[in-house]
Amino acid sequence: MSSSHDPRQNHLLASLRDVDYARLLPDLEFTPMPLGWAVYEAGVPMEYVYFPTTCIISLLYVMENGDSAEIAIIGNDGLVGVSVFMGGDSVSSRAVVQNAGDCYRIKAALLKKEFDRGGSLQQLALRFTQTLIAQMVQTGACNRHHTVEQQLCRWLLLSLDRLHGNEVLMTQKLMANMLGVSRPGVTEATHKLQKDGLISYGSGRVTVLNRPKLEHRACECYGVVRDEIKRLFAFELPVRLKPVS
DSSP: OOTTSOGGGSHHHHTSOHHHHHHHGGGOEEEEEOTTOEEEOTTSOOOEEEEESSOEEEEEEEOTTSOEEEEEEESTTSOBOGGGTTTOSOOSSEEEEEEOEEEEEEEHHHHHHHHTTTSHHHHHHHHHHHHHHHHHHHHHHHHHHSOHHHHHHHHHHHHHHTSSSSEEEOOHHHHHHHHTSOHHHHHHHHHHHHHTTSEEEETTEEEESOHHHHHHHSOHHHHHHHHHHHHHHOOOTTSOOOOOO
């Protein structure tokens, strides 16, 4: 594998014991992830579990009328497909590539077999699942109680924590779909943040210019999710997870 494509760009894989990582490595398949690609659909059994390295994947709840809202995002901090080892092979949400990039995937049956060994993968996967649940709970509260601007700040910060650099590729239409709000609301919030010098936006590219001020403008929800990750893994995003000893 070339140095530019390394499974250990995913923090969970990087934190496995060497012996556990070596056992998984031959079955990890490098996979480019184009923007908007549906990783899995609600109710459909999952064939693979995904470990993002440079992409971000959104978990979306889709209503009967086709409307959707993001319930969590996953990047190089974890894996997509927790239901494989949590008692089911499908879920009620949809997973879509939010930010194009790369990923490694492994067949679900092989991942489940490794999880059942009870080694470092099991410990790390369960910790990650707890952070994912915390993110979902906090997202639900945020969508109900905070402004579109605060939600947008939270979303940008969570995305940046899982990317290298200070840019997020996302149109206002897609941002509105992810947040489950109207496009005019996202447009207004984006313009306000840009006017105040926190971000620049153009051609579907959001560049964060002042992260400390963006964190100040965000609601408490970003900090709650960030602190839960730090508590369980004792690391600062985007630094690797604490290895299991």
